[in-house]
Amino acid sequence: MNKKTPIYFGISIIFFLLNSCSLYIDAFTNNLNKAITSSNDPQTIKQALPAYIILIDGLIEGDPNDEDLLMSSVNLMNAYSSLLGSQSDLVDELPEYEINEIKNQQKILNAKSLLRAQKAICIYKEQYCNLTSIKFSEIKDRVNHIEEDIQILYKMAVAWVSWIQVNTDDWNAMAQIAQVKYIMEKIVASNETIDNGNAHVYLGVLNSVIPTALGGKPEIGKQHFESAIRISNNKNLMAKALYAEYYARLTFNEKLHNKLISEILSEKNSNINYGLVNTLALEKAKSLQRSAPNYF
Numbered sequence: 438m439n440k441k442t443p444i445y446f447g448i449s450i451i452f453f454l455l456n457s458c459s460l461y462i463d464a465f466t467n468n469l470n471k472a473i474t475s476s477n478d479p480q481t482i483k484q485a486l487p488a489y490i491i492l493i494d495g496l497i498e499g500d501p502n503d504e505d506l507l508m509s510s511v512n513l514m515n516a517y518s519s520l521l522g523s524q525s526d527l528v529d530e531l532p533e534y535e536i537n538e539i540k541n542q543q544k545i546l547n548a549k550s551l552l553r554a555q556k557a558i559c560i561y562k563e564q565y566c567n568l569t570s571i572k573f574s575e576i577k578d579r580v581n582h583i584e585e586d587i588q589i590l591y592k593m594a595v596a597w598v599s600w601i602q603v604n605t606d607d608w609n610a611m612a613q614i615a616q617v618k619y620i621m622e623k624i625v626a627s628n629e630t631i632d633n634g635n636a637h638v639y640l641g642v643l644n645s646v647i648p649t650a651l652g653g654k655p656e657i658g659k660q661h662f663e664s665a666i667r668i669s670n671n672k673n674l675m676a677k678a679l680y681a682e683y684y685a686r687l688t689f690n691e692k693l694h695n696k697l698i699s700e701i702l703s704e705k706n707s708n709i710n711y712g713l714v715n716t717l718a719l720e721k722a723k724s725l726q727r728s729a730p731n732y733f
Contacts, residue, residue, distance in 0.1 A: 515595065
């Protein structure tokens with residue numbers, strides 16, 4: 438037997454299982470998401486994710502209207518985009534051309550992710566079609582009663598926020614903050630503990646991404662960051678890192694900034710449910726600490 442045969446046979450089995458039954462696909466993508474979340478090795482995950490993104494792309498080609506596959510793709514692309522963005526936290530100074538390349542790739546990934554999230558939620562329920570393009574007043578009418586739809590609405594809103602975060606240089610994107618913020622607020626009002634309180638983190642960022650003079654509401658953002666930290670029992674270090682980056686820096690609160698960074702860097706027993714997120718939060722905290730003297 439050819440030495441390569443077992444490898445090809447193993448790959449064939451994987452594709453057979455993935456293509457033969459949606460149950461196997463769901464199990465595969467769920468386990469993949471768990472493996473990504475629990476990992477404390479961002480570099481390995483970053484290197485591996487493109488292959489899985491392409492794999493899910495191939496499955497979507499075969500079943501383009503499978504909302505679960507579409508949302509799995511959304512999750513993977515958002516995760517990869519976040520890992521690409523974290524490179525600036527790992528290196529003191531990246532060349533400008535590398536930074537631009539990363540930003541461009543993030544924009545491509547998040548644009549595709551948002552399109553797929555919109556398609557998935559439209560397939561799920563017609564009333565949620567075109568949420569990113571309708572007027573604010575119409576969004577309010579469509580998402581008034583969301584209890585049974587909260588999970589898929591949250592995933593779609595995360596894709597929307599992630600797209601806005603990588604397009605802060607585009608005023609058309611920034612103009613959509615009110616819409617996605619309203620959806621996130623409805624989600625939090627219905628279930629504030631969804632995704633271990635991370636809906637509060639997104640609302641913290643959305644309220645603190647621009648100064649008060651331009652319509653930002655950093656004090657409301659502060660409340661959301663603190664709610665996220667409370668819900669996670671102080672274990673979500675990324676909530677603290679973003680609290681420092683977005684709120685403390687926006688309001689020039691050096692004392693709070695240094696306190697949050699100190700708490701993150703002193704953390705030794707990271708909960709496995711936040712493995713990858715907390716690993717990235719530690720790197721972000723180090724980066725924020727390095728740049729603090731030039732900021733405050």
